[in-house]
Amino acid sequence: MSKSWKTKLIHSDAKVPEGYRSLATPTFRGSTTVFPSASVVNDTWDQWQVGYTYGLYGTPTVLELAGRICELESGTHTIITPGGQAAISLINLALLQSGDHMLVPSSVYYPNRKLATRLLSRFGISTDFYDPAAGANIASLIEDNTRLIWCESPGSITMEIQDLPAIVAAAHARNIRVVLDNTWSAGVLLDAFAHGVDITMQAITKYIGGHSDLLLGSITVRDDSLYQRLGAAQQVIGCAVSPDDCSLALRGMQTLAVRLSAIETSALAVAKWLSARQEIERVLHPAFPSCPGHEFWKRDFLGSSGVFSIVFKPGPTQKQVHAFVDALKLFEVGYSWGGVASLAVAYKLGRIPGRPSYDHRIVRLNIGLEATPDLIQDLEQALSQLSA
Ligand SMILES: Cc1ncc(COP(=O)(O)O)c(C=O)c1O
Numbered sequence: 001m002s003k004s005w006k007t008k009l010i011h012s013d014a015k016v017p018e019g020y021r022s023l024a025t026p027t028f029r030g031s032t033t034v035f036p037s038a039s040v041v042n043d044t045w046d047q048w049q050v051g052y053t054y055g056l057y058g059t060p061t062v063l064e065l066a067g068r069i070c071e072l073e074s075g076t077h078t079i080i081t082p083g084g085q086a087a088i089s090l091i092n093l094a095l096l097q098s099g100d101h102m103l104v105p106s107s108v109y110y111p112n113r114k115l116a117t118r119l120l121s122r123f124g125i126s127t128d129f130y131d132p133a134a135g136a137n138i139a140s141l142i143e144d145n146t147r148l149i150w151c152e153s154p155g156s157i158t159m160e161i162q163d164l165p166a167i168v169a170a171a172h173a174r175n176i177r178v179v180l181d182n183t184w185s186a187g188v189l190l191d192a193f194a195h196g197v198d199i200t201m202q203a204i205t206k207y208i209g210g211h212s213d214l215l216l217g218s219i220t221v222r223d224d225s226l227y228q229r230l231g232a233a234q235q236v237i238g239c240a241v242s243p244d245d246c247s248l249a250l251r252g253m254q255t256l257a258v259r260l261s262a263i264e265t266s267a268l269a270v271a272k273w274l275s276a277r278q279e280i281e282r283v284l285h286p287a288f289p290s291c292p293g294h295e296f297w298k299r300d301f302l303g304s305s306g307v308f309s310i311v312f313k314p315g316p317t318q319k320q321v322h323a324f325v326d327a328l329k330l331f332e333v334g335y336s337w338g339g340v341a342s343l344a345v346a347y348k349l350g351r352i353p354g355r356p357s358y359d360h361r362i363v364r365l366n367i368g369l370e371a372t373p374d375l376i377q378d379l380e381q382a383l384s385q386l387s388a
Pocket residue numbers: 082083084085086109152156181183184202203204205215216217335336337
């Protein structure tokens with residue numbers, strides 16, 4: 001049929017040569033997914049089963065990222081979410097209902113706590129926060145209506161490593177699912193499923209993205225019934241992800257091994273240097289005996305990444321701790337670690353129940369890919385200003 005130039009803008013007959021191959025995953029964008037015929041149209045979310053149906057459930061770029069994360073974590077199904085926090089909320093909304101109870105470590109990433117106390121509580125879901133060192137003692141906190149136990153290892157900011165197998169054993173004895181925020185290990189330095197965890201999530205935003213330029217999360221499971229519940233919830237909540245961000249994550253993933261290895265070496269050197277400084281009371285790095293749960297890190301993890309905290313000896317005021325952070329020239333001040341730039345954030349923990357009494361004396365560091373001696377030099381000059 002003949003076409004006006006206006007129609008040609010939309011329906012073109014122009015052809016390009018076939019047979020192109022490259023090393024990069026193409027970025028497939030699309031809300032509408034075109035069906036081959038009227039009779040096969042359906043709105044089923046599980047595109048791994050039924051083929052592509054709608055952009056909300058992912059284009060091939062999104063599913064490729066899901067497939068690769070699933071492979072890395074040795075799961076059977078992975079769902080990509082718009083961020084790590086979206087993964088946390090999707091898990092809770094998919095698996096809990098009014099009248100249910102969950103246990104969350106007091107060391108958890110703060111927005112995870114806020115979701116429980118400010119939003120899930122409004123829907124009749126109750127939460128108790130437990131000592132991350134609970135191990136097998138968690139059994140005494142389990143209620144008849146406990147459905148989910150969250151773990152995060154290491155804990156945010158205070159870096160406690162949890163005894164996952166002990167928690168899993170207590171949970172499974174009561175038929176309760178265990179979910180792990182495995183962001184610190186990038187899903188590769190701790191084999192969560194081998195330790196009995198039922199659901200893992202991570203903020204792809206951090207190490208897999210690796211360059212501080214995207215927000216994504218993932219949820220991985222080994223159990224088909226969990227996957228069905230998570231997928232059905234994702235469909236109706238409508239949390240779609242950008243294929244462009246997934247393309248960046250796929251690129252970042254290819255250099256994850258070399259970045260993590262360089263970051264681990266540098267972070268260990270910086271942490272060791274800091275642990276010898278007289279201003280520092282404690283270095284909270286999982287590979288150091290001064291970190292709570294270090295023995296579980298040694299037993300369960302394959303290595304360490306680049307986020308750890310330092311606790312100053314009592315003395316400096318909050319203003320002085322802020323002045324130390326502000327004096328740093330290479331470390332930027334900002335959230336979202338796992339990129340190539342080193343970061344420092346000072347916290348005041350006093351107002352969060354169940355957290356150690358470090359108060360304003362704790363600073364979390366993210367070690368990036370700058371030269372280690374430069375980072376140490378930077379810390380040294382900032383520390384000297386603290387004592388000046
Ligand atoms: C341990 C942990 N889990 C989850 C998240 C949330 O990830 P996102 O920023 O992608 O929502 C973060 C972010 O800082 C985190 O540190």
